[in-house]
Amino acid sequence: METIKKRIANALKNSLKKMGGVAPLAIESLLESPPDSTLGDLAFPCFSLAKELRKSPAQVADELACALPKAADVDRVSAAGPYVNFFLNARALAALANSKTPKKKKTKGTIVIEYVSPNTNKPLHLGHVRNAVLGDSVARILEATGNTVVKTCLVNDRGIHICKSMVAYLEEGKKLEVRGKRLPTPKSEDTKGDHFVGNHYVLFERKLKDDPSLMESAQECLKRWEAGDRRTRTLWKKMNTWVLAGMKETYRRLGIDFDKTYFESQIYDKGKDLILKNLNKGVVVRDETGAVYADLSTWNLPNKILLRKDGTCLYITQDVYLAVQKAKDFKARSSIYVIGSEQDLYLKQLFAVLDLFKFVWAKNLRHLSYGMVNLPEGKMKSREGTVVDADDLLDELETLARVEIQKRDAALSQKEASRRAKTIALSALKFYMVDVSPKSEMTFDPKQSIAFQGHTGPYLLYTVARLESILRKAKKSRAPVRGAAYDWLAEKQLLLSLLQFDDITRRAAAELNPSVISHYLFDLAQKINDYYHTTPILSAPESIRQSRILLIARLSGTLKQGLDLLGIKTLEKM
RNA sequence: CUCCCUGUAGUUCAAUGGAUAGAACACCAGCCUUCUAAGCUGGUUAUGAAGGUUCGAUUCCUUCCGGGGAGACCA
Numbered sequence: 349m350e351t352i353k354k355r356i357a358n359a360l361k362n363s364l365k366k367m368g369g370v371a372p373l374a375i376e377s378l379l380e381s382p383p384d385s386t387l388g389d390l391a392f393p394c395f396s397l398a399k400e401l402r403k404s405p406a407q408v409a410d411e412l413a414c415a416l417p418k419a420a421d422v423d424r425v426s427a428a429g430p431y432v433n434f435f436l437n438a439r440a441l442a443a444l445a446n447s448k449t450p451k452k453k454k455t456k457g458t459i460v461i462e463y464v465s466p467n468t469n470k471p472l473h474l475g476h477v478r479n480a481v482l483g484d485s486v487a488r489i490l491e492a493t494g495n496t497v498v499k500t501c502l503v504n505d506r507g508i509h510i511c512k513s514m515v516a517y518l519e520e521g522k523k524l525e526v527r528g529k530r531l532p533t534p535k536s537e538d539t540k541g542d543h544f545v546g547n548h549y550v551l552f553e554r555k556l557k558d559d560p561s562l563m564e565s566a567q568e569c570l571k572r573w574e575a576g577d578r579r580t581r582t583l584w585k586k587m588n589t590w591v592l593a594g595m596k597e598t599y600r601r602l603g604i605d606f607d608k609t610y611f612e613s614q615i616y617d618k619g620k621d622l623i624l625k626n627l628n629k630g631v632v633v634r635d636e637t638g639a640v641y642a643d644l645s646t647w648n649l650p651n652k653i654l655l656r657k658d659g660t661c662l663y664i665t666q667d668v669y670l671a672v673q674k675a676k677d678f679k680a681r682s683s684i685y686v687i688g689s690e691q692d693l694y695l696k697q698l699f700a701v702l703d704l705f706k707f708v709w710a711k712n713l714r715h716l717s718y719g720m721v722n723l724p725e726g727k728m729k730s731r732e733g734t735v736v737d738a739d740d741l742l743d744e745l746e747t748l749a750r751v752e753i754q755k756r757d758a759a760l761s762q763k764e765a766s767r768r769a770k771t772i773a774l775s776a777l778k779f780y781m782v783d784v785s786p787k788s789e790m791t792f793d794p795k796q797s798i799a800f801q802g803h804t805g806p807y808l809l810y811t812v813a814r815l816e817s818i819l820r821k822a823k824k825s826r827a828p829v830r831g832a833a834y835d836w837l838a839e840k841q842l843l844l845s846l847l848q849f850d851d852i853t854r855r856a857a858a859e860l861n862p863s864v865i866s867h868y869l870f871d872l873a874q875k876i877n878d879y880y881h882t883t884p885i886l887s888a889p890e891s892i893r894q895s896r897i898l899l900i901a902r903l904s905g906t907l908k909q910g911l912d913l914l915g916i917k918t919l920e921k922m
Numbered sequence: 923c924u925c926c927c928u929g930u931a932g933u934u935c936a937a938u939g940g941a942u943a944g945a946a947c948a949c950c951a952g953c954c955u956u957c958u959a960a961g962c963u964g965g966u967u968a969u970g971a972a973g974g975u976u977c978g979a980u981u982c983c984u985u986c987c988g989g990g991g992a993g994a995c996c997a
Binding site for chain 1 (some may be wrong): 938941
C-alpha cells in the first residue's frame with residue numbers, strides 16, 4: 349500500500365510542477381480514503397492548491413486528473429469536485445497483499461508500561477478490568493511495532509486501606525476467641541483470598557458508622573506496621589498473601605500477566621534520599637512548616653509537596669524513586685503509566701518533578717489516561733455495594749456463553765463447551781472494554797456488554813470460525829491451482845482493507861489507543877461477512893477458486909493477528 | 923473560586939478541519955435444498971445553545987447551559 353501511495357504522490361508532484369505549482373510537503377499523507385468506494389479507492393484533495401494556482405479546487409482537480417500519466421497499478425483517475433480520485437488495479441493490490449511482509453525487528457528500544465496497580469484490601473473490580481485490558485493491549489501493540497516492552501505492576505500493599513481489613517479481622521477474632529473458636533481463613537470459609545480480605549474491608553466500613561473509634565484502631569495499626577511490630581507484620585503478610593493469590597487467579601482468567609511486580613511496602617520510603625539530595629542542591633525547597641515541596645510554576649502547575657513536615661514520605665516520593673529504578677532496571681527510553689483520568693494532574697506533577705530533577709528520559713514519560721467505568725444507574729460505589737466484581741462478571745459471562753453454545757450444539761463435550769465459553773466470554777468483555785477510546789468515560793451496561801451479537805467480540809470470533817471452516821474444507825478437496833483474477837468490487841475492498849492493517853497498527857501505537865484496531869477489525873469483519881454471503885468460495889469456478897481461498901486465508905490471518913493485539917484469542921470452531 | 927475532561931439517533935459508541943455525520947443494540951419486514959443464521963438484506967431516528975475563524979466546523983476559538991473529575995502534606 350505504501351508503495352502505491354508513494355508512487356501516486358510522486359506522480360502528483362511531477363504533474364503539479366508542470367502545472368506551475370509547488371507540491372505540498374507531505375503530499376503522501378494528504379492521500380485519503382473516499383467516503384464511498386464508488387468514488388474511488390484513494391483521494392487527493394485539492395483545496396490547499398487552489399490559492400496558489402489561483403484556480404478553484406474543482407478546476408485544479410480536473411486539470412490534475414488529465415495531466416497524470418497512466419500507471420499499471422491505477423485503473424482510472426477521475427476528478428470529482430475538488431478531489432482527484434484514484435481507482436486502483438485489483439490485480440496489483442492482490443499481488444501486494446500476497447507478498448510477504450518482513451517480520452518486524454525489535455529495534456526501537458525498551459518501553460516500560462505500568463498497569464492495574466491494585467490495592468491489596470479488596471478484589472479486582474470492573475475499573476481494574478478496563479485498566480488491565482487496556483494496558484495489556486497497548487503492550488501487545490507496542491511490541492508488534494518494534495518495541496521491547498516490559499510489563500510492570502505496582503502493588504499498593506501497605507497503608508491505611510489494608511489496616512482497615514486487618515482491624516476488622518482482629519475484631520472478628522476477639523469475638524470468636526470468647527466462644528473458643530479459631531480464626532477463619534479463606535480455606536476454612538471456602539472463599540477466594542482477595543474476596544475474603546475484601547469482605548473484612550467492607551465489614552470495617554460498615555461498623556465504622558456505629559463505632560468511630562475503629563478509625564483510631566486502624567491508624568494505630570498503621571503505626572505499629574511502620575514501627576515494624578512483629579505481630580502486625582505477620583498478620584499483614586498473611587492477609588496480603590491471600591489477596592495476591594486471589595488476584596493471580598483473576599489475572600490468569602483474564603489472560604493478563606506482568607514481567608515485573610513492584611511492592612509499595614518495599615519502596616515506599618526509598619525516594620527520600622533523592623528528594624533530600626535535590627533539597628541540598630536547591631532544586632526543591634523547604635517551606636516554613638518544614639515540608640519539602642517542588643515549585644512547578646515553570647510547568648504551569650501547582651506546587652507539589654514531596655516530603656511531609658515530619659519528614660515522612662508521600663506516594664509521590666516512592667513514585668519518583670520507582671521511575672528512576674525502572675529507568676535503571678530496563679534502560680527504558682520511555683515509560684507509560686496506565687492510570688485513571690482522575691489522576692491527570694498528579695501525573696503531570698510527577699513528570700514535572702522528574703524533569704525538574706533533570707532526568708533525560710523524563711520528557712518521554714506518558715500517561716495513558718482513561719475514563720471511569722460507570723453503571724447505567726451511575727457511579728460504582730463500594731459503600732453501596734454497586735461495584736461490579738471482576739470474578740463475578742467473568743462467571744456470569746461464561747455461564748451465558750455456555751447457554752448460547754448449548755443452544756447451537758447440545759452434543760458438544762463438557763470440556764470443549766467450557767473451553768469455548770471461556771474464550772467467547774473473554775472476547776465479549778475485552779472487545780467491549782477496548783472498543784471505547786480510552787479517554788472517554790464508559791457506561792457498562794451488563795446487558796450490552798454480555799451481548800454476543802452485533803458490534804461484539806463474539807461477532808469477530810464467529811467470522812474467524814466461518815473462514816476457518818472454509819479453509820478446512822478446502823484442504824480436503826484440493827483443486828488444481830491456476831492463476832486467477834480478483835475482478836470484483838467486493839474483493840478489491842477486502843484487499844484494500846487488508847493493506848491498511850500495518851498503518852492501523854502504527855496509528856494505534858502512536859496514540860496508545862487499541863480502539864483504532866477494534867474499529868478496523870469490526871469494519872473488516874462486516875466486509876468479510878458481506879463477501880461470504882454474496883460470493884461462493886468452494887463452489888467457485890476452478891480458475892478463481894484457489895485465489896479466493898488464498899484471500900480467505902489472508903483475511904482469517906489478519907483478523908487473528910488484530911484480535912491478538914487486543915488480547916483476544918480465537919476459536920477454530922464455534 | 924480556578925483548572926482539566928465531556929455533551930452526537932430511544933440506548934451504547936464512531937467520525938487526522940473535508941465529499942451524503944457512521945455502526946451496534948432495540949423496533950418492524952424479509953433471507954437457511956447453497957461454504958457455520960453468534961450471520962445477511964431493507965426500513966425509522968441525532969451533532970446541548972448562540973456567536974466567531976475558514977472555501978469548508980461534530981472537530982478549532984469565545985460565551986452560556988448541562989454532566990464528570992481534580993486542585994500542597996490521601997492517592
